Amino acid sequence: MQRQVENNRSFCEEVDEEIIHDQTVLNADHIGTNIEQLKPGDHIAWERSYIIWHHAIVESCYKDLKVIEFSEEDGVFKVHHKCITNIASENDRLFRINYPKPVIDGNPPDVVLDRANQMIKQHERYNLFSNNCEHLATYCKTGKRTSYQVKWAKKKAVEVACVSMISATCEGVKAVAEHGIRARTVFAASKSVPTKAAPQVGQTLARNTSVSRGAGKIASKSSRLSKIVDKFGTGLRICYEVWCAGNDIYKYAQQRDKGFISGSHANQLLTERVSEGIIGGIASHYGGALALKHGALLGAKIGSLAGPVGTAVGAVAGSVVGVFVGSFASTSVGKCIGNVVGRLLGRWCWW
Known part of the structure; x- marks a missing residue:
């Protein structure tokens, strides 16, 4: 299985990255609470009300939705299994992220889930900019860690x-x-102010007049x-x-x-x-x-x-x-x- 993962990673790197970008950042099907539309290995995302999207990989969707995700458990952010029994309580804006056919063919569900389980075993550390929940999901689906939210x-x-x-x-x-x-x-x-001997009153008047005119010019x-x-x-x-x-x-x-x-x-x-x-x-x-x-x-x-x-x-x-x-x-x-x-x-x- 490890060799298959490596082979599929090489295959994915040959796919046009711009096509992958277009698909993963925009092409999403609204699932809502209809989890029967999902299948193991799917990349899903919840659209939160505060801009951020939370991403995960579907492990199973029989009765309850089981996912592998990067989230907090026991006060620590880590990759772990999670069972969601009430989809509505999580967020009804649930989407499945769609990928081009070459990516899907080169990364079958068993490979996607194997990558996710390897990340659990490796005790991956969370990093908002380089290893967040979207990095996890895109890596599992394509073999390349990418976060389009970070790019945005x-x-x-x-x-x-x-x-x-x-x-x-x-x-x-x-x-x-x-x-x-x-x-x-x-x-x-200041140059227009008399400098030669002159009556003090005359100097004062001249100075005041000149300064007033200067102030007007400055304002204008x-x-x-x-x-x-x-x-x-x-x-x-x-x-x-x-x-x-x-x-x-x-x-x-x-x-x-x-x-x-x-x-x-x-x-x-x-x-x-x-x-x-x-x-x-x-x-x-x-x-x-x-x-x-x-x-x-x-x-x-x-x-x-x-x-x-x-x-x-x-x-x-x-x-x-x-x-x-x-x-x-x-x-x-x-x-x-x-x-x-x-x-x-x-x-x-x-x-």
Whole structure:
């Protein structure tokens, strides 16, 4: 049996990984409580209400559902046998993950179950990023450990980081330019103040008038600059989010056309992605603005210890760091909330 496992692992590595990816990440049949549709060796997954999917391998499905999974037992996360007597209590959003025929033919049920039992004997340790329940199930079915949830999380982290970098860069440019305008205007105003001997009253009036004009110029130029940079940054963030969403939606359409997923499933995924983009964008805008204000105040306070120059530098640095951190955190939370909302809307509209 061990030799058969090794031979089938080699066979699976020759299969197009993109096909396996398309099938395992999207092509799933809703089973619900109808466990009679399952058979030993099937890869199943429960869609939890908090984004995460929990994966397992079916050991038997006669009367009760017996699975091999990575979960907590006696306070320790490990691979073990589990008997589920009440499917509804677990979660009625139970799915069977479908694989291409070459993968199924190269990895028969006895090989799949043998791999699962070997993992029990080897006392596999749980690791969220490299050895979770999905790694277990995909390894047993294909001979390769893969977690598409981890890949999805990494992809979203890159998207959020790019949006945050755009926001932070625009804010940095705006802050530096505003301080440059202020410095140039004040310098020009100071040159217009009389320097030769003159009555004290005249000097004071001239100085006040010049400074007032300088302050007006600063406010006017800063306002125009802020509007330009804000519009540019907002447009850039929208374009990037539309590009990311469009790329995902295009892939959904391709997989639907290839027959990997149904039309209703594609529509549900479309709903999730659009909801994620809208709510994530709103959260990014308001979260970044809030973080900008507090970051600038904190930076200026710390920088004031080094004098006026330190205050200015601290305000700029604080605003940039604040926008990045705030945008990253708020966009991450917003996208997660958007995904959940979109999933619920997708269920209601298309299932």
